[in-house]
Amino acid sequence: MTNIISKQTLNKKETSQIIDWGKFCRDTKEKLGKDIYESWIEKLQLVEELQHYIVLSAPTRFIRDWIVSRYLDQIIEIVKLQNNNISRIDFIIEQERLFENENVNEKNFHKAKKNFNSNITYIEKSNLAYTRIDPNKNFDNFIVGSSNSLAFAACKKVCEQISCYNPLFLYGGIGMGKTHLLNAIGFELKQKCKVMFISAERFMYQFIKSLKSNEMVKFKDFFRNTDVFIIDDIQFVSGKEVMQEEFFHTFNALIDKGSQIIISSDRPPNKLIKIQERIKSRLSGGLVIDIQQSDLTLRTNILLNKFKEIKNSFPESIEPDKQIINFIASEIKISNREIIGALNRIISFSRIYNKLPSFVETKIILKDLLNFSENKVTLENIQKSVCNNYKISKNEMLSPRRSRYLVRPRQIAMYLAKTLTSKSLPDIGRNFANRDHTTVIHSVKKIEKLLKTDESLNNDLEKLKNDILYSKKDEI
Numbered sequence: 001m002t003n004i005i006s007k008q009t010l011n012k013k014e015t016s017q018i019i020d021w022g023k024f025c026r027d028t029k030e031k032l033g034k035d036i037y038e039s040w041i042e043k044l045q046l047v048e049e050l051q052h053y054i055v056l057s058a059p060t061r062f063i064r065d066w067i068v069s070r071y072l073d074q075i076i077e078i079v080k081l082q083n084n085n086i087s088r089i090d091f092i093i094e095q096e097r098l099f100e101n102e103n104v105n106e107k108n109f110h111k112a113k114k115n116f117n118s119n120i121t122y123i124e125k126s127n128l129a130y131t132r133i134d135p136n137k138n139f140d141n142f143i144v145g146s147s148n149s150l151a152f153a154a155c156k157k158v159c160e161q162i163s164c165y166n167p168l169f170l171y172g173g174i175g176m177g178k179t180h181l182l183n184a185i186g187f188e189l190k191q192k193c194k195v196m197f198i199s200a201e202r203f204m205y206q207f208i209k210s211l212k213s214n215e216m217v218k219f220k221d222f223f224r225n226t227d228v229f230i231i232d233d234i235q236f237v238s239g240k241e242v243m244q245e246e247f248f249h250t251f252n253a254l255i256d257k258g259s260q261i262i263i264s265s266d267r268p269p270n271k272l273i274k275i276q277e278r279i280k281s282r283l284s285g286g287l288v289i290d291i292q293q294s295d296l297t298l299r300t301n302i303l304l305n306k307f308k309e310i311k312n313s314f315p316e317s318i319e320p321d322k323q324i325i326n327f328i329a330s331e332i333k334i335s336n337r338e339i340i341g342a343l344n345r346i347i348s349f350s351r352i353y354n355k356l357p358s359f360v361e362t363k364i365i366l367k368d369l370l371n372f373s374e375n376k377v378t379l380e381n382i383q384k385s386v387c388n389n390y391k392i393s394k395n396e397m398l399s400p401r402r403s404r405y406l407v408r409p410r411q412i413a414m415y416l417a418k419t420l421t422s423k424s425l426p427d428i429g430r431n432f433a434n435r436d437h438t439t440v441i442h443s444v445k446k447i448e449k450l451l452k453t454d455e456s457l458n459n460d461l462e463k464l465k466n467d468i469l470y471s472k473k474d475e476i
Helices: 007-011 021-032 034-039 061-080 106-115 149-160 178-189 200-212 216-224 241-257 277-283 296-313 322-331 336-353 359-365 367-374 379-390 394-398 404-420 425-431 437-451 455-475
Strands: 045-049 053-058 088-093 168-172 195-199 228-232 260-265 287-291
Touching (some): 021 034, 021 045, 021 061, 061 336, 149 168, 149 178, 149 260, 149 287, 168 178, 178 195, 178 228, 195 200, 200 216, 200 241, 241 260, 241 277, 296 322, 296 336, 322 336, 336 359, 359 367, 379 394, 379 404, 379 425, 379 455, 394 404, 404 455, 425 437, 437 455
Parallel strands (some): 168 260, 168 287, 195 228, 228 260
Antiparallel strands (some): 045 053
């Protein structure tokens, strides 16, 4: 299915845009080298930036696939230097944007429309014309293991029998294959059904746009006239009350119509934050499946399958030895996407230097990924380490008591939560018995002030940081 986006969107300048494309180009040239930049990256253009991902255009599918297989993880790292919220990059292909060329005459327009293989619903001259279904993400190349076998079987069943599980709700961590499975359902059913596959963020964008342009009737008709409604990352609608209201009514209309609904999130329905209870109830009313963290066997199989795909496209690629494959699979556990990024780095090294990296070189190449994997910090780990260090229980730390022997560890834990994680102040407060974010601010400032004069506190914090950041390393 071709990804398309309106010419109007391509030409407009987003005043809310954060990414400085010129700086991105300079940083990319410096990091990847002039030859790689001029051969590949220079051909990309920034199309659109949303809250959690950006859309880039590439001249051809070949250029896009080459960049994705070799440089995508480095590109994301460079983008994150400007906007750390960006977690994904999507691409559109310039050659395939047949509908949005202003110079296409009416005859050619209808010819292009006829040839455009699509039962995917779309709104002409709208951002929604950009659909996310990717033929490269299908059931055939989804690697099944113990952690995702139930989700895989449920998705296959939905394709065989619409509304068998309705709604089907998949949840799990980043890079665990949720979007791949949603995409596979859309790809499987698009030949015989009207399929809408959209992110929650784009659903929200189109809702706001329709509201401002007084086109809510078109919005309702568009989203409620589909056989299969697939929405990705539903957690991003949190707190948007008016939009949640519309989603609720859209959900009910589709269920009444007999349409299949498939939804993904990073958490189960009952753990969604600032989502209406009636929406949580309906999301929980179907089949809810947890895609768990992949085990060693699954990660190894993913790496082997990914290299097989790369080898088919680029036969000259040097195959990593078994030791390197096992090392990547055993040491990088954050997400399946991270291990594929690690493999791309190894293959890029072998292509540049025409040799496989040694074991030591592999560790250097993957240093940041290995550190990230080892240093995964959670609020629970922080609270546990502080409680152990100060010989208090977690219940005591979270209690309303204000005894000095409890207040200081509590403040230290909040300080570490603020400095070692990306959690917001309200999130930290909620994890400390629903305390207000102002309490967190006070605690952070108090510890910062004490650190300037208290040597003992400095030593305690260094010990705690080492325990929190590197304890996992010793356990592996």
